Amino acid sequence: MLNIIKKGIMFNIVLYKRIYLHYQSIKSNSIMKLKLLLICFIGTLFSMQAQTSVKPTTLENTGTISGKITDKNTNEPLPYVNIVVKENNKVITGDITSDKGTFQIKNLALKDYIVEIQFMGYKTISKSAKLSQNNSINFNTIALEEDAVQLAGVEVVSEKSTIVQKIDRKIINVGKDLISAGATAGEIMNNIPSVSVDPQTNAISLRGNSNVRILIDGKPTTMDAAQVLQQIPSASIKQIELITNPSAKYNPEGMSGIINIVLNKNSKLGFNGSINNGVTFGKTPKVNSSLDLNYRSGKFNFFGNYGINHGKYSNNGFINSKELNNENTQIFDMNSKNTSHLAKLGFDFNINDKNTFSFYTNQNISQGKDFGNTKVDYVSSGTNDRFQLFDNKSENHSETYNFDYKLDFKKEGHNLELEVNYNKNDSPENALYTNVNGATNSFTNDVKTFGKNTIVNLDYVNPLSETTKLELGLESRNENTDNNLFLNDAYNSDFTYERTLYSAYATLGKQWKKWNFQAGARLEQYNVEALFRKVNEVDSKFEDDILSIYPSAFITFNPSENNSFNLNYSRRVDRPSISQVNPIREWSTPTIDSEGNPFLVPQFTNSFELNYTRKTKIGSITSGIFYRRIQDEITRVIFTNPNDSNRQIISYDNFDNNNAYGIEVSGNLDLKKWWSANVSFDAYNKKTKGTIEDTPGNYEFVEIDVTTFNARINNTFKATKDLRFQLFGMYRGRDLSLQFDRSPMWKMDIGTSYNVLKGSGTISARFSDILKTMRFAFDGERPYRTNGEFNWESRTVYLGFNYRFGSGKNKAAVRKQRDKNETQGGGGLL
Numbered sequence: 001m002l003n004i005i006k007k008g009i010m011f012n013i014v015l016y017k018r019i020y021l022h023y024q025s026i027k028s029n030s031i032m033k034l035k036l037l038l039i040c041f042i043g044t045l046f047s048m049q050a051q052t053s054v055k056p057t058t059l060e061n062t063g064t065i066s067g068k069i070t071d072k073n074t075n076e077p078l079p080y081v082n083i084v085v086k087e088n089n090k091v092i093t094g095d096i097t098s099d100k101g102t103f104q105i106k107n108l109a110l111k112d113y114i115v116e117i118q119f120m121g122y123k124t125i126s127k128s129a130k131l132s133q134n135n136s137i138n139f140n141t142i143a144l145e146e147d148a149v150q151l152a153g154v155e156v157v158s159e160k161s162t163i164v165q166k167i168d169r170k171i172i173n174v175g176k177d178l179i180s181a182g183a184t185a186g187e188i189m190n191n192i193p194s195v196s197v198d199p200q201t202n203a204i205s206l207r208g209n210s211n212v213r214i215l216i217d218g219k220p221t222t223m224d225a226a227q228v229l230q231q232i233p234s235a236s237i238k239q240i241e242l243i244t245n246p247s248a249k250y251n252p253e254g255m256s257g258i259i260n261i262v263l264n265k266n267s268k269l270g271f272n273g274s275i276n277n278g279v280t281f282g283k284t285p286k287v288n289s290s291l292d293l294n295y296r297s298g299k300f301n302f303f304g305n306y307g308i309n310h311g312k313y314s315n316n317g318f319i320n321s322k323e324l325n326n327e328n329t330q331i332f333d334m335n336s337k338n339t340s341h342l343a344k345l346g347f348d349f350n351i352n353d354k355n356t357f358s359f360y361t362n363q364n365i366s367q368g369k370d371f372g373n374t375k376v377d378y379v380s381s382g383t384n385d386r387f388q389l390f391d392n393k394s395e396n397h398s399e400t401y402n403f404d405y406k407l408d409f410k411k412e413g414h415n416l417e418l419e420v421n422y423n424k425n426d427s428p429e430n431a432l433y434t435n436v437n438g439a440t441n442s443f444t445n446d447v448k449t450f451g452k453n454t455i456v457n458l459d460y461v462n463p464l465s466e467t468t469k470l471e472l473g474l475e476s477r478n479e480n481t482d483n484n485l486f487l488n489d490a491y492n493s494d495f496t497y498e499r500t501l502y503s504a505y506a507t508l509g510k511q512w513k514k515w516n517f518q519a520g521a522r523l524e525q526y527n528v529e530a531l532f533r534k535v536n537e538v539d540s541k542f543e544d545d546i547l548s549i550y551p552s553a554f555i556t557f558n559p560s561e562n563n564s565f566n567l568n569y570s571r572r573v574d575r576p577s578i579s580q581v582n583p584i585r586e587w588s589t590p591t592i593d594s595e596g597n598p599f600l601v602p603q604f605t606n607s608f609e610l611n612y613t614r615k616t617k618i619g620s621i622t623s624g625i626f627y628r629r630i631q632d633e634i635t636r637v638i639f640t641n642p643n644d645s646n647r648q649i650i651s652y653d654n655f656d657n658n659n660a661y662g663i664e665v666s667g668n669l670d671l672k673k674w675w676s677a678n679v680s681f682d683a684y685n686k687k688t689k690g691t692i693e694d695t696p697g698n699y700e701f702v703e704i705d706v707t708t709f710n711a712r713i714n715n716t717f718k719a720t721k722d723l724r725f726q727l728f729g730m731y732r733g734r735d736l737s738l739q740f741d742r743s744p745m746w747k748m749d750i751g752t753s754y755n756v757l758k759g760s761g762t763i764s765a766r767f768s769d770i771l772k773t774m775r776f777a778f779d780g781e782r783p784y785r786t787n788g789e790f791n792w793e794s795r796t797v798y799l800g801f802n803y804r805f806g807s808g809k810n811k812a813a814v815r816k817q818r819d820k821n822e823t824q825g826g827g828g829l830l
C-alpha cells in the first residue's frame with residue numbers, strides 16, 4: 001500500500017507538469033483544452049483511488065490484470081502511466097505504473113473490462129480484458145506512441161512551493177516563490193516553517209535549537225554548516241527536507257533534527273538545463289550565477305551544475321559591559337568579501353534492468369577576507385582605550401566523491417545497495433591582528449585545518465508481502481581532522497581528532513487497513529581519540545567509547561482521504577563537532593577569545609511527536625505537538641579567562657537534563673484563484689538549567705523557563721498568467737538562555753516574478769526588509785550585566801533572471817539520503 005501511495009503522489013507530480021506544457025501547446029484549441037481537463041480529473045481520481053484501493057483478499061473468484069508500458073520510439077519503460085479499468089463505460093479502479101513501467105491490478109471481479117492506458121503526450125490505448133474467460137490476463141508489453149501534438153520543450157519550475165508531510169519528514173518542493181526569496185540557501189531558509197537563520201553568524205536552528213544537521217544530497221560535509229548555506233545558489237535547490245524524527249535507518253540525528261538540501265539533478269531524456277543570474281544591491285552589489293545541465297541517452301544519464309557567489313558584506317554593532325570597575329563599550333565594524341564556487345558532476349549507468357551504477361562529485365572552492373576594527377572605550381579614565389585592526393584571509397577546498405551500486409532482485413522493491421562516500425576538506429586561514437594602542441602591537445594567528453571523512457553503507461530492502469517491508473543495513477564511518485596553529489609564524493599547537501562509528505539497523509514496516517506502522521532500532525559503537533599538543537605544555541589526550549541503541553517507532557492512521565494522524569518517537573544523539581571541541585583559538589578581539597571545549601560529551605534526546613494533516617477545498621493544514629527530553633545539553637557559554645581577568649572566552653559546555661515542548665501549525669492555502677499563501681506558526685517552551693559563572697570567578701546553579709513564538713506568512717498574488725507578486729512577513733519571538741536574553745525580530749519583504757519567452761524564462765525582483773526593522777539585540781546578566789545590538793545589510797534589492805531549456809520525459813534515478821550525527825557550532829560572536 002505504501003508503494004501505491006508513493007506512486008500516486010509521483011504520478012500527480014509528473015502529470016501536472018506535462019499538463020501545463022501540453023496546455024501551452026494547445027491553448028488555441030478549446031476542445032483540446034476540455035480533453036486535457038478531463039484527463040487531469042481522471043488522473044487525480046485514480047491516484048486517489050490507488051491510495052484507498054481494495055484490501056488484499058484470498059478469495060478464489062477474483063482476477064488479475066498486468067502488463068508493462070514502454071515508449072514506442074525508445075523502447076524504454078514509462079513510469080507513472082495511468083491505467084484505467086472500466087466496466088460498461090463506468091470507472092471501476094486503476095493503477096499507476098512503477099519505475100520499470102510495470103503494473104498489476106488484483107482482486108477484480110471475474111467480469112469483462114476495458115483497460116485504458118493514458119499518459120500525457122501519448123495516444124491513449126484501449127484493451128479488452130475478459131476475466132470471465134481467464135482470471136489472469138497479462139498484456140505483456142504495450143508500446144505507447146507519442147501524440148501528434150508534442151509537449152513544449154521546457155522544464156517547468158513550479159510557481160508555488162509545496163509542502164508534503166511524509167511518515168518521517170516534511171518535504172518542501174522549492175518553487176519560484178522561494179527561489180526569488182533569496183540568492184543563497186541561507187537566505188531562503190528563513191522562509192521555511194520551523195527554520196531560523198541567525199543573521200549574525202548564519203547559524204541555522206530548527207524549532208529554536210541550533211543542534212541541527214545540514215546535509216547536501218543526504219551526505220555530510222566536513223565544512224561548517226553556516227559556510228555551506230552561503231555558497232549554495234537558491235536556483236540549484238530542488239527540495240528541502242525537514243527530518244525532525246529520523247527512523248532507525250538513519251543515524252540517530254541530533255536534538256532538533258536534520259535539514260537535507262537536495263540539489264537539482266534533472267533526468268529528462270535528451271539535453272536540457274537552466275541558467276540563473278542575479279544581483280543583490282545593498283551597500284555594495286553582490287552577484288550570483290548558476291548553471292544546471294543534464295543529458296540522458298540510452299543507459300546513461302549525465303548531470304552537472306555550477307554556481308558562483310561573489311560579494312562584499314558589512315556588519316556593525318556594539319556591546320556595553322557593566323563589569324564593576326571595568327565598564328566599557330566595544331564598537332565593532334566588520335566587513336567581509338567572499339567568492340565561492342560550487343560544482344556537481346555525475347552520471348548514472350543503467351547496466352541492465354537489475355543493475356545500476358552511479359557516481360557524482362561535489363567540488364566546493366571559496367576564498368574570503370574578513371577585515372575591520374574593534375574599538376574599546378573604558379568609562380574609567382585610568383584604563384587606556386583599545387583599538388584593534390583585523391585582517392583575516394581564508395580559503396576552503398572541499399571535495400566529495402560518491403559511488404553507488406544497486407542490485408534489484410526479481411521481486412519488485414527487493415534490492416541490495418552499496419554506497420561509498422569520501423569527503424576531504426582543506427581550510428587554511430591567516431589572520432593579522434594589529435593593536436594600535438595595546439601592550440602587543442600586532443600578532444598573527446594562522447590556522448591550517450585538514451579533514452577527511454569516509455562512509456560505507458550497505459542497505460537491504462525486502463517487501464515480505466504487499467503490506468510488509470523489512471529493511472536491514474550496516475554502516476561504517478571514519479573521520480580524521482588535523483588542526484595546526486602558528487602564532488607569529490612560529491609553531492604553537494596542534495589538535496588531532498579521529499572518530500570511528502560502526503552501526504547496524506533493522507526496521508519493519510506494516511500496513512493494515514487504514515493504519516501504517518514502522519518500528520526499528522539502530523545499534524552504534526562510537527569511538528573518539530583526540531590529542532592536543534602545545535609548546536611548553538604537557539600533551540593532553542581525550543578518549544571516549546560508547547555503545548548505545550537508538551529505537552524509533554512511527555504510527556500513521558488515515559481515517560479518510562482528507563485526514564491523517566501521525567505519532568512517532570525516536571532516541572537521538574548529538575555528538576560535538578570538531579569546531580566545538582577544538583581548543584585552538586578560532587578568533588579574537590581585544591577582550592574576547594573563541595575556542596572549543598575538548599571535554600564535551602555527547603547529548604542524548606528522547607523525542608516524541610504527534611501530527612495531524614487535514615486536506616480541505618482550499619489546501620492542506622498540518623498541526624503538531626512535540627516533546628523533547630535532553631540529557632547533557634550542549635550550549636554556548638561565556639566566562640572569564642582564568643589567565644586574564646580582563647578577557648573572556650566564548651566556548652561550549654554540557655548542561656543538566658532539560659525539557660522542551662511546543663506546537664506547530666502550517667498550511668498551504670489557495671484562498672482565491674489569484675491568491676495563495678504558505679502560513680506557519682510555532683510556539684515552544686523550554687526549561688534549561690546548569691551551572692554557569694554568576695560573577696567573575698564564582699559559579700552558581702541557574703534555571704530558566706521561557707516560551708517563544710514564531711510566525712511566517714508568504715503570500716502569492718497572481719495578477720495574470722505570467723505575472724505574480726509576493727508579500728512575505730516573519731516574526732521571531734524573544735528567546736532566553738542561561739546567560740542572554742535575545743530581543744524579538746521581525747521583517748517584511750515584497751517581490752514579483754514575470755514569466756517570459758513562452759514560459760522558458762522568469763524575471764524576478766525582491767525588496768527585503770522594506771521597513772528596515774531587522775536587528776540582533778540582546779541583554780545579559782551573567783557573568784556581569786551587558787547589552788548589545790548588531791546591524792547588517794538587511795535592506796536589499798534583488799534582481800534575477802532564470803532561463804530553462806531542453807525537452808524530454810522525466811525518468812530519474814533514486815538516491816538514498818544519508819545524515820550526520822553531530823552538533824554544529826563555531827564562528828559566532830554570541
